[in-house]
Amino acid sequence: MIIDPDHSVIDRILAGDQAAYAELVNKHKSYAFTIALRILQTRPDAEEAAQDAFIKAYHHMRNFNRQAKFSTWFYRIVFNTAVSYKRRQRQHFQDIESTVIHYNQEAEGMLEKTDKKKYITKALAALSEADRTALSLFYLEEFSMEEIAEITGMQPNTIKVRLHRARLRLAEELKTMLNQEAITL
């Protein structure tokens, strides 16, 4: 069993202190939202998925066996919930191209100020959601390779190879974009 400060909060929740759950929500909401956003690419959907994941985690709290950190267990729920939302988006015949355009416009308007950042956002949108999430978790610099593997449901060796491939693919995408930009100038 590992030592995790969240475990004492979980004990209080399991003892009936429902309000204590707000502490866990406040602590993990940014990471949960970021993971969901990288998969779903739109803020409203990411917010809904992250909230849904918190509610699921609350109802399944007794199944948390404390063999891992609460955050790892919980972010796995966030990942699965967001992937499930993504599947539903596809079932609603949402064109993947329109999703990418929406993401770029939104990200461009809200986040991106420099050209380099803009191209990185575009290149990221071209990656698969699993690659994008893995890269995102890696660059948040909060998770070990084992934890990223645990969250995304992959083997540590697989995630390492996947991350490398995603970074190389991203580099290629960026190079192509910058070349095209140079041609059009």
Add this chain to the structure above:
Amino acid sequence: MKTPSTTYHKLLEYIDGTLPAAEAKALEQALEKDTALRAKLNELRENHSSLRTSLPLEQPSRDFTLKVMENLHQVPLQHPGQSIRKSILLLAGALIAAVGTAILVASGLFDTVTTTLDLNTVKPADLVKDTIPALNINGRVLINAVVLANIIIAFIVLDRTVLKPLFQKRLSS
């Protein structure tokens, strides 16, 4: 000989500081000689630092916690229900097809269905000189193989889409 891909993976490990010392030294020697490799390292390094600043921790709306706490009493939606229903229908279809065909086989319907496939009539004579032996196809054997494949598919459907979600649901409840 190492492929460029293997070398690029090593470059990433080098940037992350996870490449073993001996391999890092060998890579540094290669970098001194190879300008293209050095350019690739610089490119990956630049992307690495850009990604560190371009993938920030995002913040949800201000009332996020409040919304979660307000909806905490709600039972999470279970989506696999419909999928299990569809899977049972698929399974039933596969089993009905298998049983129906098995009954037809048992009644002897396919016993007389035999044919001989003679490839000598269609072979390119200028390319293939030898005589190809004719293939005798027995209808009963062929249909038995189809029934067997159908039963295997039914078992896979049963396992993947009915039993697995059912046990997962029991474990989580």
